[in-house]
Amino acid sequence: MSSITSLVQSVDWVAVAPPTITAVVALVVLVADLFVPAARKPLLGWAATAGLVLAALSLLPLLGGDRRTFCLPGHPDVCSYVADPFTLVIQFLVLGGALLTALLSLDTIKDHDLPAGEYWFLLLSSAAGAALLPASRDLATLVIALEVASLPAFALVGLRRGDRLSSEAALKFFLSSVAATAVMLLGVSFVYAATRSLYLSRVAHALTDLPDARLATLASAGVALTLVGFAFKTAAAPFHFWVPDTYVGAPLPIAGYLSVVGKAVGFSGLILVTVQGFPAYADVWGPALAVLAALTMTVGNVAALRQDPRREHSAVRLLAWSSVGQAGYLLVPLAAAGYTHRPAHAIGATVAYALMYAAVNLGAFAVAALVARTRPANRITDYRGLYARRPLVALAMGFFLLCLAGLPPGIIGLFAKVTVFSAAVDAGLAWLAVLMAVNVVIALYYYLQWTAVLFRGAEETAPAPAGPRPPAPRIPAPLATAIALATVLGLALSGAPQLVLRFASGALL
Numbered sequence: 323m324s325s326i327t328s329l330v331q332s333v334d335w336v337a338v339a340p341p342t343i344t345a346v347v348a349l350v351v352l353v354a355d356l357f358v359p360a361a362r363k364p365l366l367g368w369a370a371t372a373g374l375v376l377a378a379l380s381l382l383p384l385l386g387g388d389r390r391t392f393c394l395p396g397h398p399d400v401c402s403y404v405a406d407p408f409t410l411v412i413q414f415l416v417l418g419g420a421l422l423t424a425l426l427s428l429d430t431i432k433d434h435d436l437p438a439g440e441y442w443f444l445l446l447s448s449a450a451g452a453a454l455l456p457a458s459r460d461l462a463t464l465v466i467a468l469e470v471a472s473l474p475a476f477a478l479v480g481l482r483r484g485d486r487l488s489s490e491a492a493l494k495f496f497l498s499s500v501a502a503t504a505v506m507l508l509g510v511s512f513v514y515a516a517t518r519s520l521y522l523s524r525v526a527h528a529l530t531d532l533p534d535a536r537l538a539t540l541a542s543a544g545v546a547l548t549l550v551g552f553a554f555k556t557a558a559a560p561f562h563f564w565v566p567d568t569y570v571g572a573p574l575p576i577a578g579y580l581s582v583v584g585k586a587v588g589f590s591g592l593i594l595v596t597v598q599g600f601p602a603y604a605d606v607w608g609p610a611l612a613v614l615a616a617l618t619m620t621v622g623n624v625a626a627l628r629q630d631p632r633r634e635h636s637a638v639r640l641l642a643w644s645s646v647g648q649a650g651y652l653l654v655p656l657a658a659a660g661y662t663h664r665p666a667h668a669i670g671a672t673v674a675y676a677l678m679y680a681a682v683n684l685g686a687f688a689v690a691a692l693v694a695r696t697r698p699a700n701r702i703t704d705y706r707g708l709y710a711r712r713p714l715v716a717l718a719m720g721f722f723l724l725c726l727a728g729l730p731p732g733i734i735g736l737f738a739k740v741t742v743f744s745a746a747v748d749a750g751l752a753w754l755a756v757l758m759a760v761n762v763v764i765a766l767y768y769y770l771q772w773t774a775v776l777f778r779g780a781e782e783t784a785p786a787p788a789g790p791r792p793p794a795p796r797i798p799a800p801l802a803t804a805i806a807l808a809t810v811l812g813l814a815l816s817g818a819p820q821l822v823l824r825f826a827s828g829a830l831l
Contacts, residue, residue, distance in 0.1 A: 334391035337405040339380035340413050341453040344420075347373030348446035355439025363438040367431065370442040371424045374449065378417040381410055400521050402460045411673055412456035412590045415680050419582040420449035422684045425804040426575035426691050433695065434573060436481055444474035444481075445579070452583050456590040461510045461520040461548075461599070464591055465503075468555065471587045472499055475580060479572040491571025498564045499554065506551020512544025513599075522599040529602040545603045548595055549610060555588030558614045558653060559621040562646045566625075569642040570635045574694060577638060578687030581645045582680045589652055589676060596656070597665050608660020612754055615657050619650025619761045626768050631702035631775070637690055638700055640768060641683070644726065647765060648679055654742050654758060658749035671745040675738040678815060682725040682735065685808030689719040692801055702772055709777045715797075716776045718809045725812055727769035728762060733816035 335342070351366050351373075358365060384405050393401035423445065431438050451470025458464040476499070480492025514520055516537045517528035532538045554561040569577040596607050626643035629636050655672045659665035690700060692715060697704040709716035725732030728739040739762060746755040797805075 332391070334389055334405075336380075336383055337389040337391050338403060338457075339383075340377045340417065341450045341457075343373065343377040343380055344417070344446050344453055345450040347377075348443050348450060351446065352439055352443040355443075358439075364428070364432070366438050366442050367424065367428045370446055371421065371428070373446065374417055374421045374424055377449075377453070378414065378421065381414060381417075384410055394521075400523055402463050402521075403457045404459050405457055408593075408673075409457045411677075412586055413453045415586050415677060416449060416452040416456075416583050419579065419586065419680050419684060420445065420452075422688070422804050422807060423575045423579040423583070425800045425807075426578065426684075426688055427573070428800040429798045430573050430575050430691065434482060436573065441478070441481060444478050445576075448472075448474040448478070448579075449583065452587045455587050456594070458594070459522050459598070461513065461522070461525070461595070464594065465507065465510060468506075468587060468591055469503065471584075472503075472555070475576070475584065478576045478579075479568055481576075482571075482573060485571070487567075487571040488573075489571075491568045495564050495568045498561075502551050502554035502561065505547050509544045509547025509549075509551065512540050513548065514544075516541035516544060522594060525599045526601055529600065542603065542606060545600050545606055546610070548600075549592070549607055552588055552592040552595065553614060556585055556592060556653070557588075557618075557646050557649045559618040559646065559650075562618065562621065562649075565646055566639050566642040569645075570638050574638070574687060574691040577642070578684050578691075581641070581687065582684050585645070585649060585652070586676060586680070589656070589672060592656060593669055593672070597659055597669060601665075604660040608657055611653055611657035611660065612751060615650050615653035616754055616757050617650075618653060619647050619758060622647030622650060623761045623764045627764055629702070629768070631771075634699045634701060636700075636702045637693070637705065637772075640702065640772070641686060641690065644765070644768075645683065647761065648683075648726070650761070651739065651742050651758065652676060652679070654751075654754060655745035657754070658745045658751055661749040661751065668745045668749065671738075671741045675742055678725065678734045678738045678812075681808050681811040681815065682722040682732070685718065685805060685812065686722040686726070688801065688804045688808060689715055689722070692797060692805070696795065702775060705772065706775050706778050708775075712797075715805065718805055720773045720776055721809060721812060723769045723773045725816075727766050729766070729770075731816065732812070734812060737816075 347370060351370050354369070355366060387405070389405040390398065390401040390403065392403045427441065427445070430436070431441055448471050451467050455464060455467035455471060458467050476492055476496045479495050480488050482488035513525060516532060517525045519525055519528060529541055532541060557565050568580065572580065600607060622643050626640050626647060629640045629643065652672050652675055655668040659668040662668060693704055693708070694700045708719065721732060725735035728735040730736065743755050743758060746758065
């Protein structure tokens with residue numbers, strides 16, 4: 323009896339509250355959908371939004387601490403779940419991104435006649451998995467959290483019934499993701515076979531002194547295959563091919579969710595397995611990530627540059643290819659961490675850049691969702707004259723694009739790019755820093771081209787009728803709130819960018 327008792331693990335419910343609350347609310351919404359009449363289905367959306375707010379507030383009691391749970395009996399430092407500052411930063415990003423996605427979704431569900439109960443259940447389930455992943459400290463929990471975050475996303479992408487683009491995007495996303503997961507599981511199994519442990523701390527220790535050369539070869543293969551799986555989740559080239567079609571076929575809020583929360587999941591997992599699990603193989607994953615960063619930013623920016631503004635869905639396609647390019651920038655400091663004995667500062671640059679990117683990219687998708695209400699084709703040319711129709715929205719979109727480009731008044735975008743650039747230089751990756759500078763210049767062209775379109779006069783296809791111009795349709799309150807929140811957050815970050823880096827650098831490891 324005593325041996326059985328010794329295996330029982332205590333659970334710190336305060337530490338696991340953020341993903342737990344999100345998962346519980348998902349189940350409540352799914353069950354409530356069975357009993358709520360059709361006329362009251364919007365209440366499910368507000369309940370889901372309130373649940374995400376509550377999950378975000380549950381982060382407050384965890385600030386300033388380092389709480390662990392699901393630990394091995396007798397080994398309090400070997401745990402499956404750790405609520406340290408790094409975890410809290412990523413969970414804040416995930417839950418904040420999911421909250422903005424929920425605000426964007428409240429009207430999208432009604433406009434596109436999407437099944438409310440299923441939509442909110444899938445979104446909250448994915449957010450629960452995404453919130454669990456940065457706290458995971460063993461490879462099994464990492465893989466489970468990654469799949470819990472990913473599997474509902476497949477269904478969300480294909481939720482528009484009878485839409486060919488949506489079904490095709492979901493199928494492409496599903497097949498490519500399953501292949502990447504299979505490769506990653508093979509890599510994890512190799513690592514486990516070589517180290518006889520799944521806990522990241524024990525894996526890191528075992529990899530420093532493998533007794534057999536054959537085990538070292540097996541471990542090297544496992545490290546490489548595990549990186550491939552996470553590279554897919556970050557949309558790193560050449561594992562990026564699913565991104566443009568998936569973003570176009572998905573409902574716009576879900577495209578924004580994938581571009582931000584999906585990347586947060588991939589990058590947090592990549593940070594944990596490389597810096598905490600595989601530091602002994604930094605000479606393997608450091609150069610590999612540097613090459614991936616160079617390839618990803620170049621492919622993303624060149625493809626975005628080639629987008630035809632008159633093509634259907636060109637706005638979403640440009641944001642999709644832009645997100646691939648931004649993933650390349652995010653990989654730069656992660657690669658630099660493989661070349662330094664103090665990776666915390668380099669990883670802090672990735673986290674700081676991710677926080678900036680999350681706020682402004684979701685804001686850009688929010689404006690795209692607004693424009694799509696009256697112009698479903700969502701071409702870049704459809705944004706012409708937006709300043710004349712909706713001045714505040716055009717100014718917000720211009721601010722988001724300038725942040726992504728790294729130009730004033732988007733100070734946080736400029737600061738984030740300089741931080742990433744300096745991380746590469748400090749690590750001795752001068753060639754990567756130069757290539758990043760070239761890519762930033764390439765990106766300036768298409769970001770500024772889109773910004774200029776916002777302030778041009780609208781094309782007149784017919785003589786304007788006499789009399790005053792009718793007012794633009796009213797913006798739904800949740801959509802306006804999402805745009806306003808993203809703008810305020812971007813402005814706040816631009817006002818004190820050094821605090822972001824200090825917070826992110828102190829949040830890791």
